[in-house]
Amino acid sequence: MMTNGSLERASFRHIKEEILRRVTQGEWGPGTLLPGEIELAVEFGCSRATVNRSLRELSEAGLLERRRKAGTRVRLTPLRQARFEIPLIREEIEAAGAAYRYTLLQRAVGPAPVAMRKLFHTRPRERLLHLLCRHDSDGAPYQLEDRWINLAALPQAGTADFSTLGPNEWLVRAVPYSQVEISFLAEAAGPAACEHLGYASGEPVFMTERTTWWEGQTLTHVRLAYRRGHRMTARY
Amino acid sequence: MMTNGSLERASFRHIKEEILRRVTQGEWGPGTLLPGEIELAVEFGCSRATVNRSLRELSEAGLLERRRKAGTRVRLTPLRQARFEIPLIREEIEAAGAAYRYTLLQRAVGPAPVAMRKLFHTRPRERLLHLLCRHDSDGAPYQLEDRWINLAALPQAGTADFSTLGPNEWLVRAVPYSQVEISFLAEAAGPAACEHLGYASGEPVFMTERTTWWEGQTLTHVRLAYRRGHRMTARY
C-alpha cells in the first residue's frame, strides 16, 4: 500500500532518470560501484524487480556495467552507440514534406560479374536480375539505386513489375524479415552518378551498401548513391 | 514446480526465438495479430511477465507493434535500425591488432570563425581551443582529427597537455556522459587531408562530424577524416 513517501509513484523511469542524473552530474563518477539492487529498492521504496529493470536498461544503453557478484559499476568509458533508422526511401522523402517519384532506368537479366557471383555464391550459369533506379524528391534526383537480385532464391522477382514499384518496397513485402549488413562510405562519382545525379566525374558521393540474407541465402545487394551534400545523422 | 512439459526451461529467450522464427518463416505474416499475452503464456507454459518481456524486446527491435486494447501485430514494414558502436579511436585500432600512435599537429587558442561561434553560442570575445591531430595505425595515417573546444565551458582544456593524450580520450574522462549528435558524410579532400592523409586534392573522403553538449552547453565539435577506403559497417 505505502509506496514511496514522496508524491511520485515509484517507477523504473524515475529511477533511471535519477541514476542518470547522479552519473552525469558527477555524483557517481566513472568506475563507482553502485549500491546493490536491494539497497536501491529500499532507497526508492520499490521492489527489487523495478530497480533491476532500471539498471538493466541503463546497462544496455552503455552507461553501466553489471557483473554477478562484482556488482554494478559506472563504465569507465561509456559505450557509445549511435542508432540510425533506415526508412524506406519513399517514406524518407515524404516525411520531409516533398513529393516522391520513382523511375526504373535499366533492367537486365543475365550472368553476373565475378564480384557478384562471389557475393551470391551462385554458379556461373545462374542468373541475377540487375536494376538501376532513380528516386526523386520534388522533381530533383535524390538517390540512385544499383541493385542485384538473386533469381535462384527469389524467382518471383523475375516477373515482378519494377516499373512503378521500387525493388526495395517490393522486397520488403516479399521477404520482410531478413539479415542485413549495411555500410556507409565515400566514393568518387562514376558515369552513372554523373548522368543521373548530376555529379561531375570524380566528385565525392556519399554511398550506402547493403547486402541481405534470408535463411543463409544471399538475396540481394544494393548500392545507393545520394545526391550532393547528403549526410546520415543520429543522436545519442 | 511443473514448468513446461518439454525439456527446455521456459525463458524469454526461447520465446523470443520461437516468435521470431514464426515471423521470419512466414507463419505469422506482416500485419498478423498475435495471440494475447495470457494465451501465449499458456502455450509456452510460463507466466505472463515472461511473455511480456519477450514481446516488449521484439517490439523495441522493430519486429512487432504493440498497442493497448488493439493487441500485438507483426509490423507491416519492419522498422529498420542499424546500431553503430563508436569506439575510442585508439581502441578501434588496437582491436584490429595494429599499433596505435597519436600526434598533435597544431594547437591554437583564439577567437573563433563565425560558423563555430554560431555553433557554440559564444560571444565574439570568447575563445576556442583549436586542435589538429593525427591517429596512426601501424605507422600509417588512419584518421585526421580537427577539433574545437569551448574554453568557456571547459577551462581545464586550456592547460591540458594534448601532446601525448588525444583530446577525445581527455574529453571522455573529463565529461564522460554527454549528449552527442553524429553525422556521416562524404567530402572532397582539402589541404589538410592531402598533407596529413596522403589524399590527392578533391578525392572523396569519408568523414564523421560530432558535436557534444553537456547540461545545455556546447562543449566540443570535431570533424574526423578517415584514410582512403574507410567504411562504417553494421549488421541488423
Add this chain to the structure above:
DNA sequence: GAGTGGTCTAGACCACCCT
C-alpha cells in the same frame, strides 16, 4: 465499457564469479 498491454510487487531459485 471492456479488453489489451504496461507496470509493479513479493517472493523465490539459480548462475556466475569474486575472495
Add this chain to the structure above:
DNA sequence: GGGTGGTCTAGACCACTCA
C-alpha cells in the same frame, strides 16, 4: 562459500484505446 545480478512466478492494479 557466499554475495550479486538474472530470471521467473502469481497476482494485482492501472492506462490506454477500440468498439
